[in-house]
Amino acid sequence: MEGYLHLADGKKFQGSLLGSLPEEGIAGEIVFFTGMTGYQEVLTDPSYKNQIIVFTYPLIGNYGINDQDFESKKPHAAAVIVSEAAKEAYHYEAQHSFTEYLEKWNIPILEHIDTRELVKGIRQNGTMPAVVTASPENAVCCDTISSLKVKEVSVPSPVTIGRGSNHIVLVDYGFKKSIAEYLVNQKCLVTIVPYNYSADQISALKPDGVLLSNGPGDPKELMDQLPEIRKVAEYYPVLGICLGHQLAALAFGGDTKKMLFGHRGANQPVFDVTGNRVFMSSQNHSYAVDQNSIEHTGLKIRFLNKNDQSIEGLYHEKLPLMTVQFHPEASPGPEDSIFIFEEFINTVQYRKRREISYA
Numbered sequence: 592m593e594g595y596l597h598l599a600d601g602k603k604f605q606g607s608l609l610g611s612l613p614e615e616g617i618a619g620e621i622v623f624f625t626g627m628t629g630y631q632e633v634l635t636d637p638s639y640k641n642q643i644i645v646f647t648y649p650l651i652g653n654y655g656i657n658d659q660d661f662e663s664k665k666p667h668a669a670a671v672i673v674s675e676a677a678k679e680a681y682h683y684e685a686q687h688s689f690t691e692y693l694e695k696w697n698i699p700i701l702e703h704i705d706t707r708e709l710v711k712g713i714r715q716n717g718t719m720p721a722v723v724t725a726s727p728e729n730a731v732c733c734d735t736i737s738s739l740k741v742k743e744v745s746v747p748s749p750v751t752i753g754r755g756s757n758h759i760v761l762v763d764y765g766f767k768k769s770i771a772e773y774l775v776n777q778k779c780l781v782t783i784v785p786y787n788y789s790a791d792q793i794s795a796l797k798p799d800g801v802l803l804s805n806g807p808g809d810p811k812e813l814m815d816q817l818p819e820i821r822k823v824a825e826y827y828p829v830l831g832i833c834l835g836h837q838l839a840a841l842a843f844g845g846d847t848k849k850m851l852f853g854h855r856g857a858n859q860p861v862f863d864v865t866g867n868r869v870f871m872s873s874q875n876h877s878y879a880v881d882q883n884s885i886e887h888t889g890l891k892i893r894f895l896n897k898n899d900q901s902i903e904g905l906y907h908e909k910l911p912l913m914t915v916q917f918h919p920e921a922s923p924g925p926e927d928s929i930f931i932f933e934e935f936i937n938t939v940q941y942r943k944r945r946e947i948s949y950a
């Protein structure tokens with residue numbers, strides 16, 4: 592069956608539609624992911640909520656969907672655009688094929704699209720609203736991108752996992768499972784709390800450290816949470832990842848801006864200004880902390896993107912606050928930056944040993 596992708600800049604692509612669509616089509620922000628593998632982690636990462644994901648690698652789905660690589664319980668993408676979708680799964684661990692898995696969750700795939708041409712356009716005109724339809728006519732509803740997606744993906748009430756002497760509160764803006772798993776494997780007791788938990792509610796849990804998770808959408812949709820985040824970061828060791836990094840920067844008076852087409856892939860080079868070295872990272876974001884906004888905030892640059900010099904991580908000059916725009920948990924992608932978690936846990940343990948007390 593034929594299907595169509597209509598972009599807000601007026602371009603239209605025709606392809607073959609797999610799965611079904613409501614009459615008005617499916618709308619979302621169109622973004623592209625450049626990794627050769629990792630589609631299972633991408634599809635189930637809540638940060639992609641309601642986005643239309645273009646995979647640039649020409650064949651997607653050939654190793655199927657397994658039981659281990661889910662980043663959450665279900666896929667969050669609005670629709671998927673590929674050059675070719677593998678209908679069979681060629682891997683001994685595969686439990687479903689790529690196409691059957693997305694069909695089960697009612698997520699349409701538009702294949703046989705010239706993804707190179709499409710992505711060249713997005714790189715030029717930016718990520719933008721788009722709609723996938725079965726009809727060549729219907730191109731409207733390009734501006735219906737829903738807001739506060741964090742609320743839709745966050746836990747409704749606290750959940751505790753793992754065991755250990757370090758108690759980490761994970762504030763859930765749409766956390767990836769591999770973040771929580773890393774902490775549990777490091778023998779942490781982890782309490783996952785809703786995105787709108789107050790500083791007092793977090794304090795009542797007596798954490799040794801707080802992790803602000805990744806998540807979907809514009810960080811400025813969560814302005815109400817900023818005073819709470821700041822209070823928490825003034826008392827506890829805090830690690831912010833991706834959306835968590837952006838929120839921490841806003842909470843201390845910094846600003847964020849929308850990038851032209853963001854970073855989504857598994858080979859983003861990051862420069863560590865303190866160690867004078869570069870490593871590869873997994874990334875997925877549309878927003879970045881504005882370079883010009885962090886003066887007088889107490890925040891200092893720790894990491895920069897080697898491709899476009901955008902901010903990839905910050906630390907606070909006085910407080911035990913560290914933030915990263917990239918994904919130290921990888922999934923998918925290189926594990927070069929796993930040391931970020933080690934630094935965080937070392938800070939947590941150091942503060943405990945010194946018996947630095949909190950309010």
Ligand SMILES: NC(=O)CC[C@H](N)C(=O)O
Pocket residue numbers: 638804805806807808809810832833834835875876877878879
């Ligand atoms: N992975 C994330 O946490 C993404 C953060 C934010 N939603 C952005 O697109 O910039």
